[in-house]
Amino acid sequence: MKRSAAPSAPRDGATAPTTADLRREQLLDAAFALVAERGLEGLRTRDVAARAGVNVATLHYYFASKEDLIVGLVDLVRAKFTARPPIPAGAKPRQELSIRAHLDAAWWVFTSDPRLDSVLLELVSRSSRDPVAREAFRTLHDDWNRIVADELRAAASAGTIRSDLDPIAGARVVTSYIIGARLQLGVNPMAFVPSDVDDELERLLRPAGERQARKGGGAPTARIRTSKSR
Amino acid sequence: MKRSAAPSAPRDGATAPTTADLRREQLLDAAFALVAERGLEGLRTRDVAARAGVNVATLHYYFASKEDLIVGLVDLVRAKFTARPPIPAGAKPRQELSIRAHLDAAWWVFTSDPRLDSVLLELVSRSSRDPVAREAFRTLHDDWNRIVADELRAAASAGTIRSDLDPIAGARVVTSYIIGARLQLGVNPMAFVPSDVDDELERLLRPAGERQARKGGGAPTARIRTSKSR
DNA sequence: TGGTCCATCAACCAGTTGATTGACACAACC
DNA sequence: GGTTGTGTCAATCAACTGGTTGATGGACCA
Numbered sequence: 001m002k003r004s005a006a007p008s009a010p011r012d013g014a015t016a017p018t019t020a021d022l023r024r025e026q027l028l029d030a031a032f033a034l035v036a037e038r039g040l041e042g043l044r045t046r047d048v049a050a051r052a053g054v055n056v057a058t059l060h061y062y063f064a065s066k067e068d069l070i071v072g073l074v075d076l077v078r079a080k081f082t083a084r085p086p087i088p089a090g091a092k093p094r095q096e097l098s099i100r101a102h103l104d105a106a107w108w109v110f111t112s113d114p115r116l117d118s119v120l121l122e123l124v125s126r127s128s129r130d131p132v133a134r135e136a137f138r139t140l141h142d143d144w145n146r147i148v149a150d151e152l153r154a155a156a157s158a159g160t161i162r163s164d165l166d167p168i169a170g171a172r173v174v175t176s177y178i179i180g181a182r183l184q185l186g187v188n189p190m191a192f193v194p195s196d197v198d199d200e201l202e203r204l205l206r207p208a209g210e211r212q213a214r215k216g217g218g219a220p221t222a223r224i225r226t227s228k229s230r
Numbered sequence: 231m232k233r234s235a236a237p238s239a240p241r242d243g244a245t246a247p248t249t250a251d252l253r254r255e256q257l258l259d260a261a262f263a264l265v266a267e268r269g270l271e272g273l274r275t276r277d278v279a280a281r282a283g284v285n286v287a288t289l290h291y292y293f294a295s296k297e298d299l300i301v302g303l304v305d306l307v308r309a310k311f312t313a314r315p316p317i318p319a320g321a322k323p324r325q326e327l328s329i330r331a332h333l334d335a336a337w338w339v340f341t342s343d344p345r346l347d348s349v350l351l352e353l354v355s356r357s358s359r360d361p362v363a364r365e366a367f368r369t370l371h372d373d374w375n376r377i378v379a380d381e382l383r384a385a386a387s388a389g390t391i392r393s394d395l396d397p398i399a400g401a402r403v404v405t406s407y408i409i410g411a412r413l414q415l416g417v418n419p420m421a422f423v424p425s426d427v428d429d430e431l432e433r434l435l436r437p438a439g440e441r442q443a444r445k446g447g448g449a450p451t452a453r454i455r456t457s458k459s460r
Numbered sequence: 461t462g463g464t465c466c467a468t469c470a471a472c473c474a475g476t477t478g479a480t481t482g483a484c485a486c487a488a489c490c
Numbered sequence: 491g492g493t494t495g496t497g498t499c500a501a502t503c504a505a506c507t508g509g510t511t512g513a514t515g516g517a518c519c520a
Contacts, residue, residue: 169430
């Protein structure tokens with residue numbers, strides 16, 4: 001007999017978590033760990049249930065199907081990704097270049113849970129086939145880019161970064177850089193030191209006046225690219 | 231009975247392709263198409279064989295195991311990724327800013343086969359568990375970054391980009407940007423227009439003299455931006 | 461003409477997979 | 491005390507999965 005709809009989805013209010021909420025969380029945590037270890041390719045409902053310490057049937061009591069479990073996982077990953085490091089008590093905010101703080105925070109997220117890299121990639125990869133995941137990551141990217149664009153705007157008007165910058169396009173450069181850097185580091189953790197490359201990006205963003213003088217300083221050739229791309 | 235070792239791996243010389251080579255290629259093409267459609271998660275040896283028009287046993291005649299097939303796929307994908315657009319007969323090379331040409335070429339690769347995005351991502355994602363794939367992508371990234379670094383060096387000494395740039399770190403910014411941009415576009419093809427963001431990156435790289443004067447500066451500003459993103 | 465590979469297939473196998481079922485313990489409620 | 495709803499499990503199922511086997515036909519060679 002088909003059971004009733006999935007029991008209470010995670011409640012967002014401040015109410016105390018029910019047994020069901022805890023069990024759901026356990027199952028999702030188990031799924032997260034297993035995807036990190038074996039990928040979605042190797043994800044088995046039995047293993048998830050076993051790691052959570054329950055029977056397969058119990059898993060199906062909380063998640064109608066494996067598909068449904070993965071949807072839950074997308075939400076978990078999104079939450080992990082948008083988490084930000086706790087601000088130490090006496091820390092003074094780094095106003096100078098908030099983009100740098102943003103990068104630091106991003107690296108913190110991935111350092112705080114080394115599994116996030118691969119699970120996130122796994123789900124993003126899946127999103128080309130899974131509309132639910134795609135939509136989730138679409139809004140995630142949109143929101144993220146909006147935030148970075150705002151930070152760029154603020155920094156530009158504060159004079160900490162160059163003013164001839166399109167915040168929207170600049171944000172895409174920054175977010176794409178973060179994603180690509182994580183991916184490269186995933187393949188080879190020793191490929192480079194994030195902060196070194198962050199320095200470089202920061203230098204690119206810095207206002208002209210604060211940049212190192214050009215080598216040899218010959219007559220600045222005012223060469224201007226006029227061609228459209230392609 | 232265990233069959234002899236896998237028949238002739240793809241020959242690299244100029245010799246005419248044998249039947250075996252062709253069959254191998256057919257099978258890999260089929261696998262590529264299927265991974266694009268269903269991901270590694272949904273890859274079945276039977277389906278690969280069927281799409282290639284042969285029996286499962288024939289697949290196993292060429293590839294010892296599914297694992298082995300995927301290893302072959304990694305090579306195929308690497309070949310597709312490193313392919314570059316044919317240079318039109320009368321085209322004059324764009325010397326001015328070779329990085330822009332590099333970006334154009336990168337976009338061309340992904341436009342020429344829309345499936346590459348997702349298959350590449352799928353395999354990179356897998357590489358956190360698969361040493362063979364990891365090694366392949368590691369060298370791929372290394373080589374790629376080396377090339378971009380060289381291009382940056384050349385452009386810097388030609389004066390087409392700023393000279394206060396660390397080519398190594400700069401290359402990581404560029405390659406990471408490309409990877410991240412592809413990933414974001416994979417989730418949402420309408421997220422942005424690559425060339426718009428390329429413009430922005432190009433502007434960041436341009437020598438100081440050619441950049442728009444800072445706000446209030448009286449000098450004639452050579453602003454070349456033509457399109458607003460979004 | 462007979463032998464030897466190469467390439468291919470239909471049929472098969474053992475183990476796995478997602479999902480279901482019916483039963484049961486427990487607590488809350490009436 | 492009886493009823494009802496929640497949470498859990500052992501056992502089971504049908505479909506699938508990667509991989510194997512023995513046979514078969516054709517090309518090449520002696």
